[in-house]
């Protein structure tokens with residue numbers, strides 16, 4: 277090897293080492309989303325117990341100030357049999373948050389999905405009465421909320437009780453057996469178990485006028501009945517095409533005008549157009565290659581920039597923004613043979629271009 281080749285190689289090595297150092301320094305210099313938004317609102321993330329024991333843990337503590345269990349506190353997973361609770365996963369998330377001085381949003385006490393088998397039926401398999409179902413709801417809420425009293429600052433008490441079709445309330449098993457009373461009762465039971473917890477009603481498609489109207493109607497009726505409700509969770513499963521700035525601003529204004537806290541509880545921005553993350557429905561086949569194209573990257577970055585701009589503008593009304601999943605390594609939006617890239621970190625856990633737009637203001 278000639279002298280000049282050796283020199284060239286050592287120059288290249290030195291250059292690549294300094295580049296590596298540079299990107300490391302940049303990673304260390306990153307303040308983290310929650311710190312950048314300290315004066316605005318808490319920024320949180322939905323987590324699985326596995327992530328808290330993996331590479332993701334460092335990213336979670338660096339970037340976020342609050343965690344929400346993605347599934348671990350839902351009634352099916354946490355209360356699989358009437359006389360048996362499964363606490364391991366939920367406990368591990370709460371312990372992680374305590375160790376790292378993070379807040380916890382509890383999710384969720386009463387929902388039509390992910391319910392345990394035993395909940396709505398008696399031993400003969402017949403539907404239970406309204407009294408029995410409300411007693412079961414009471415006992416469930418009392419047990420779970422009491423266990424984490426003082427450790428979970430906010431609960432999604434009732435999730436998704438409003439219908440997507442032209443009816444008002446979703447015709448769920450809860451509704452069929454109890455009528456609308458289960459909603460107010462769930463809040464009362466949660467308040468009784470932890471009077472200091474901030475109690476939320478949580479739903480999706482809250483920027484669609486027809487659905488927004490129905491949610492407003494429900495919230496107004498709960499407030500009029502003096503039900504202990506403190507906030508509304510707007511899920512924010514959005515996409516490159518939704519919501520518009522106008523729709524989003526209108527939702528924040530109308531919900532906060534009720535005197536409730538507003539939190540965005542399940543934020544992600546799908547790279548496929550459409551409501552609810554542009555999900556594929558049963559039987560629909562994915563088209564194209566499922567790659568994250570530069571066009572998607574640009575559209576997503578613009579949507580993230582716009583929504584955080586609005587969030588900052590309405591900082592006085594908004595008390596929290598939670599992402600639904602940590603990075604593009606794992607998202608609930610993957611499915612039916614199609615990959616999605618809805619978050620601010622890529623599958624290598626590195627910040628995407630959209631991240632830098634969100635922290636630049």
Ligand code: 9MR
Pocket residue numbers: 346347389390435511542608
């Ligand atoms: O992300 C959750 C996914 O892992 C579960 O399979 C799914 C079951 O319905 O629930 C997902 O989380 C939902 C949340 O609890 C309520 N709002 C909609 C979320 C996405 O479906």
